Amino acid sequence: xxxxxxxxxxxxxxxxxxxxxxxxxxxxxxxxxxxxxxxxxxxxxxxxxxxxxxxxxxxxxxxxxxxxxxxxxxxxxxxxxxxxxxxxxxxxxxxxxxxxxxxxxxxxxxxxxxxxxxxxxxxxxxxxxxxxxxxxxxxxxxxxxxxxxxxxxxxxxxxxxxxxxxxxxxxxxxxxxxxxxxxxxxxxxxxxxxxxxxxxxxxxxxxxxxxxxxxxxxxxxxxxxxxxxxx
Amino acid sequence: xxxxxxxxxxxxxxxxxxxxxxxxxxxxxxxxxxxxxxxxxxxxxxxxxxxxxxxxxxxxxxxxxxxxxxxxxxxxxxxxxxxxxxxxxxxxxxxxxxxxxxxxxxxxxxxxxxxxxxxxxxxxxxxxxxxxxxxxxxxxxxxxxxxxxxxxxxxxxxxxxxxxxxxxxxxxxxxxxxxxxxxxxxxxxxxxxxxxxxxxxxxxxxxxxxxxxxxxxxxxxxxxxxxxxxxxxxxxxxxxxxxxxxxxxxxxxxxxxxxxxxxxxxxxxxxxxxxxxxxxxxxxxxxxxxxxxxxxxxxxxxxxxxxxxxxxxxxxxxxxxxxxxxxxxxxxxxxxxxxxxxxxxxxxxxxxxxxxxxxxxxxxxxxxxxxxxxxxxxxxxxxxxxxxxxxxxxxxxxxxxxxxxxxxxxxxxxxxxxxxxxxxxxxxxxxxxxxxxxxxxxxxxxxxxxxxxxxxxxxxxxxxxxxxxxxxxxxxxxxxxxxxxxxxxxxxxxxxxxxxxxxxxxxxxxxxxxxxxxxxxxxxxxxxxxxxxxxxxxxxxxxxxx
Numbered sequence: 001x002x003x004x005x006x007x008x009x010x011x012x013x014x015x016x017x018x019x020x021x022x023x024x025x026x027x028x029x030x031x032x033x034x035x036x037x038x039x040x041x042x043x044x045x046x047x048x049x050x051x052x053x054x055x056x057x058x059x060x061x062x063x064x065x066x067x068x069x070x071x072x073x074x075x076x077x078x079x080x081x082x083x084x085x086x087x088x089x090x091x092x093x094x095x096x097x098x099x100x101x102x103x104x105x106x107x108x109x110x111x112x113x114x115x116x117x118x119x120x121x122x123x124x125x126x127x128x129x130x131x132x133x134x135x136x137x138x139x140x141x142x143x144x145x146x147x148x149x150x151x152x153x154x155x156x157x158x159x160x161x162x163x164x165x166x167x168x169x170x171x172x173x174x175x176x177x178x179x180x181x182x183x184x185x186x187x188x189x190x191x192x193x194x195x196x197x198x199x200x201x202x203x204x205x206x207x208x209x210x211x212x213x214x215x216x217x218x219x220x221x222x223x224x225x226x227x228x229x230x231x
Numbered sequence: 232x233x234x235x236x237x238x239x240x241x242x243x244x245x246x247x248x249x250x251x252x253x254x255x256x257x258x259x260x261x262x263x264x265x266x267x268x269x270x271x272x273x274x275x276x277x278x279x280x281x282x283x284x285x286x287x288x289x290x291x292x293x294x295x296x297x298x299x300x301x302x303x304x305x306x307x308x309x310x311x312x313x314x315x316x317x318x319x320x321x322x323x324x325x326x327x328x329x330x331x332x333x334x335x336x337x338x339x340x341x342x343x344x345x346x347x348x349x350x351x352x353x354x355x356x357x358x359x360x361x362x363x364x365x366x367x368x369x370x371x372x373x374x375x376x377x378x379x380x381x382x383x384x385x386x387x388x389x390x391x392x393x394x395x396x397x398x399x400x401x402x403x404x405x406x407x408x409x410x411x412x413x414x415x416x417x418x419x420x421x422x423x424x425x426x427x428x429x430x431x432x433x434x435x436x437x438x439x440x441x442x443x444x445x446x447x448x449x450x451x452x453x454x455x456x457x458x459x460x461x462x463x464x465x466x467x468x469x470x471x472x473x474x475x476x477x478x479x480x481x482x483x484x485x486x487x488x489x490x491x492x493x494x495x496x497x498x499x500x501x502x503x504x505x506x507x508x509x510x511x512x513x514x515x516x517x518x519x520x521x522x523x524x525x526x527x528x529x530x531x532x533x534x535x536x537x538x539x540x541x542x543x544x545x546x547x548x549x550x551x552x553x554x555x556x557x558x559x560x561x562x563x564x565x566x567x568x569x570x571x572x573x574x575x576x577x578x579x580x581x582x583x584x585x586x587x588x589x590x591x592x593x594x595x596x597x598x599x600x601x602x603x604x605x606x607x608x609x610x611x612x613x614x615x616x617x618x619x620x621x622x623x624x625x626x627x628x629x630x631x632x633x634x635x636x637x638x639x640x641x642x643x644x645x646x647x648x649x650x651x652x653x654x655x656x657x658x659x660x661x662x663x664x665x666x667x668x669x670x671x672x673x674x675x676x677x678x679x680x681x682x683x684x685x686x687x688x689x690x691x692x693x694x695x696x697x698x699x700x701x702x703x704x705x706x707x708x709x710x711x712x713x714x715x716x717x718x719x720x721x722x723x724x725x726x727x728x729x730x731x732x733x734x735x736x737x738x739x740x741x742x743x744x745x746x747x748x749x750x751x752x753x754x755x756x757x758x759x760x761x762x763x764x765x766x767x768x769x770x771x772x773x774x775x776x777x
Contacts, residue, residue: 019570106569107572108576197617212623212644212646219628221657222657
């Protein structure tokens with residue numbers, strides 16, 4: 001895989017910046033650093049990095065706000081480092097436009113893997129012409145809306161199709177329950193949002209080879225779901 | 232109508248039997264103004280009225296030849312009316328009878344003799360006596376009614392004053408002090424006190440008209456007894472105990488204050504003289520105790536609300552502290568781990584040891600945070616509609632890293648029936664099942680398997696994690712859920728504080744579930760997690776219908 005042109009690390013701790021830099025040396029050519037949220041935003045606007053690693057514990061501003069500002073000026077993936085093990089925080093970060101999060105203390109290998117996955121997703125994303133794809137033996141054709149496993153067509157309800165399509169289109173990004181709900185039900189009133197989990201379970205029974213050990217639609221506990229997209 | 236508390240005190244004080252209306256009539260009807268004097272000295276009244284009767288008799292006797300019998304009768308009737316108006320029924324009756332004799336003796340022929348043979352004279356005498364007695368009786372009745380009405384009016388005034396004092400006082404405790412003041416002055420007793428009481432916490436600080444007494448004094452045993460039994464108690468002048476509020480000779484009265492939530496306190500009234508309780512006063516006392524109970528209840532509710540607010544604030548501060556401690560400890564650990572791991576990947580074994588220890592420290596920090604959360608009741612659940620399969624899938628996925636040496640997890644899920652749905656907190660439930668799987672795998676020999684299953688049983692989703700490990704001896708099977716429990720064979724430095732199962736049980740309980748242990752038939756352990764189940768078809772139909 002080609003190396004990324006540039007990655008920006010926003011963290012106030014010099015030691016963590018160098019640890020992250022070490023971890024990502026194999027992944028990126030150029031690694032920029034910023035110690036505050038304001039500086040990070042300036043660098044992001046000036047240099048258009050291909051990916052941002054953002055620490056939430058910045059001295060000058062709330063991490064969620066920096067994340068939202070970054071998302072406004074930049075389309076590149078944002079990976080957040082957080083010291084808190086709070087699902088609520090993860091949800092608010094994803095809703096604020098973050099693509100992934102890593103909880104401190106993290107494994108450098110895991111961080112590097114996540115960075116790679118996000119870069120791959122960003123590069124292959126082609127919103128103009130959705131093309132057929134295969135995930136763990138399941139072929140999905142977004143145009144004909146046809147889903148097959150082992151050459152046999154699987155019949156999905158409209159809601160199940162919408163959920164699968166939404167998750168697959170996100171290219172492996174975790175979507176929060178709210179994001180999935182908004183995409184599938186388009187903010188219709190009176191829709192039973194709480195049954196999203198039931199629809200996911202029914203969808204898995206149709207598309208997974210072992211529904212009790214799902215590999216295509218992955219649960220991110222307390223946060224949402226993602227599709228394990230392998231291209 | 233008197234409204235000041237001084238007037239209220241005088242009229243309702245210990246002996247209200249003497250008519251105050253009498254004094255008012257007396258002052259209104261000219262020469263009888265003296266009546267005021269003997270209001271409190273009834274003997275004087277008798278003397279004065281008998282003197283008036285004698286004087287009138289002498290006066291009429293001296294002009295006997297020039298007056299008619301009718302004049303005599305009318306004057307006597309006037310005197311009887313005046314006497315009964317100011318001196319009461321007994322004086323009225325006495326004067327009527329004496330007048331009857333005087334008329335017969337001095338003013339009817341034959342004079343100086345009680346014998347009478349003229350039917351007309353007899354008729355006059357009988358008519359006089361009847362008229363005098365009936366009018367005395369009517370007057371006394373009217374006076375009693377007037378007195379009653381007056382007492383009622385005073386009661387209403389006092390109660391409305393009590394109510395307004397209660398509402399106007401700023402703090403709930405100040406309201407109680409005012410209330411005690413009003414009760415004491417209204418009933419005219421020498422002391423009045425309220426002891427707030429709660430069945431589980433006992434007595435609070437005593438409230439008197441002087442304010443709230445600091446908690447130095449303990450209430451005596453009678454106050455305890457009144458509160459615990461919820462019945463009034465009386466202590467008479469001669470030291471006898473009773474249960475009737477109206478017991479004669481009562482010197483001290485202990486009244487339980489009953490509100491919605493049961494007995495909330497005791498009202499203690501005491502006086503040097505016996506406290507007299509006529510029916511109106513009893514009625515009044517009942518209303519007073521009701522108000523006092525409301526006052527005590529209000530004070531308690533206000534205190535509880537303040538306490539709850541303080542607890543919330545403490546909780547918030549604790550959460551903040553936990554968050555910042557967690558952040559402050561994790562940030563250096565992140566650096567250590569990241570740098571050590573980078574070096575370890577290059578083959579440095581010392582760095583690998585550092586990384587391992589950093590991981591261990593991270594787990595200990597997590598355990599400590601959990602412990603302080605558990606102690607401070609800081610675990611909160613956000614139950615939602617979730618499916619059992621989703622939880623099992625996530626738990627299995629999480630446990631992948633723990634599988635080694637051919638160990639496997641076997642799931643037992645019925646995929647043919649509709650999905651099992653429950654109302655629970657997904658992350659808490661996942662933590663519980665994850666913890667159970669981790670334990671089970673630890674005691675599973677290489678190549679063995681752990682069984683993770685779920686079924687519906689009545690109102691519950693029943694998750695089971697079963698292993699073929701050594702199992703847990705019966706004596707220890709409940710202790711394993713206690714914090715810091717460690718199996719006797721476990722080395723002291725396995726790197727965890729032994730909180731896993733106690734936290735798991737706590738997490739189950741805060742979402743109306745349970746976590747129990749049972750031995751597995753054929754050897755091993757089964758941990759059973761029950762969580763509330765939901766009937767999804769019904770719920771879906773309802774949602775669709777709305």
